[in-house]
Amino acid sequence: MTSQPSRTFKRLQAHLRGLVGKAIEDYRMIAEGDRVMVCLSGGKDSYTLLDILLSLQRSAPVRFELVAVNLDQKQPGFPAHVLPEYLESLGVPYHIIEQDTYSVVKRVIPEGRTMCGLCSRLRRGALYRFAAENGITKIALGHHRDDIVETLFLNMFFGGKLKAMAPKLLSEDGRHVVIRPLAYVAERDIARYARGRGFPIIPCRLCGSQENLQRAAIKKMLAEWERQYPGRTQSIFSALRNVELAHLADPRVFDFAGLEARRIGAMTEAEEDALAESMGSADEAVVAG
Numbered sequence: 001m002t003s004q005p006s007r008t009f010k011r012l013q014a015h016l017r018g019l020v021g022k023a024i025e026d027y028r029m030i031a032e033g034d035r036v037m038v039c040l041s042g043g044k045d046s047y048t049l050l051d052i053l054l055s056l057q058r059s060a061p062v063r064f065e066l067v068a069v070n071l072d073q074k075q076p077g078f079p080a081h082v083l084p085e086y087l088e089s090l091g092v093p094y095h096i097i098e099q100d101t102y103s104v105v106k107r108v109i110p111e112g113r114t115m116c117g118l119c120s121r122l123r124r125g126a127l128y129r130f131a132a133e134n135g136i137t138k139i140a141l142g143h144h145r146d147d148i149v150e151t152l153f154l155n156m157f158f159g160g161k162l163k164a165m166a167p168k169l170l171s172e173d174g175r176h177v178v179i180r181p182l183a184y185v186a187e188r189d190i191a192r193y194a195r196g197r198g199f200p201i202i203p204c205r206l207c208g209s210q211e212n213l214q215r216a217a218i219k220k221m222l223a224e225w226e227r228q229y230p231g232r233t234q235s236i237f238s239a240l241r242n243v244e245l246a247h248l249a250d251p252r253v254f255d256f257a258g259l260e261a262r263r264i265g266a267m268t269e270a271e272e273d274a275l276a277e278s279m280g281s282a283d284e285a286v287v288a289g
């Protein structure tokens with residue numbers, strides 16, 4: 001941004017800082033001495049994540065390091081100079097991992113099939129390897145509230161699972177803690193923030209992959225709901241933080257088999273008196289009626 005930030009922008013920035021700070025606190029995402037790797041793709045979400053974390057770092061009660069990391073996947077037309085120039089201008093420590101996952105994916109996946117599954121696995125592998133070799137204690141990703149809600153519906157509609165994206169999780173091999181500090185932030189606010197900041201956005205379809213049609217359909221469904229019933233996406237996200245296992249149906253996470261009513265004989269004397277009294281007053285009510 002070239003001119004002075006407007007009051008509206010400052011309010012938006014304070015809003016984002018507040019939500020990110022709260023998510024970090026709620027899930028204890030960052031602790032004293034952490035070395036946090038911020039994964040940058042060049043999209044609006046990861047730029048916003050880095051920007052807000054840098055701003056929180058200046059006022060946080062704990063000291064932590066930030067290292068920005070980008071994986072250059074060697075996609076045709078990737079403007080390799082954009083991120084280094086931007087990161088130099090911020091003065092933030094950074095590293096560009098160069099790994100040609102693009103050729104691998106192109107070679108392995110038949111033409112016309114979606115490449116995203118293999119591409120993401122290779123990317124994750126490269127980032128985890130860098131983290132392990134560089135003393136990284138937390139890996140920060142730019143997923144936001146709407147990504148989390150979309151993933152919930154994707155898993156329900158196409159996978160038969162009640163599963164979303166956790167704000168904090170342990171990698172499958174147990175070696176890395178992944179955090180999503182934007183978990184409480186709505187995508188539209190990130191888009192507004194990125195516009196206001198004028199981040200040098202790198203287009204995201206350089207790989208030529210088709211858009212994930214299932215995710216696009218879910219996005220459209222949520223946008224339509226949001227238009228008809230403003231606040232619905234937030235309500236769904238709140239539901240993820242307010243789970244009642246006894247009112248779902250998974251016997252692996254709730255002991256339905258062990259549920260038994262207490263036998264009357266097991267009542268205390270006081271409970272028996274209270275029951276007798278209530279039955280008496282019920283009888284009186286019937287007689288009176």
Ligand code: SF4
Pocket residue numbers: 115116117119120204205207208209
């Ligand atoms: S859109 Fe392209 S770069 Fe992104 S995960 Fe899919 S294949 Fe990889």
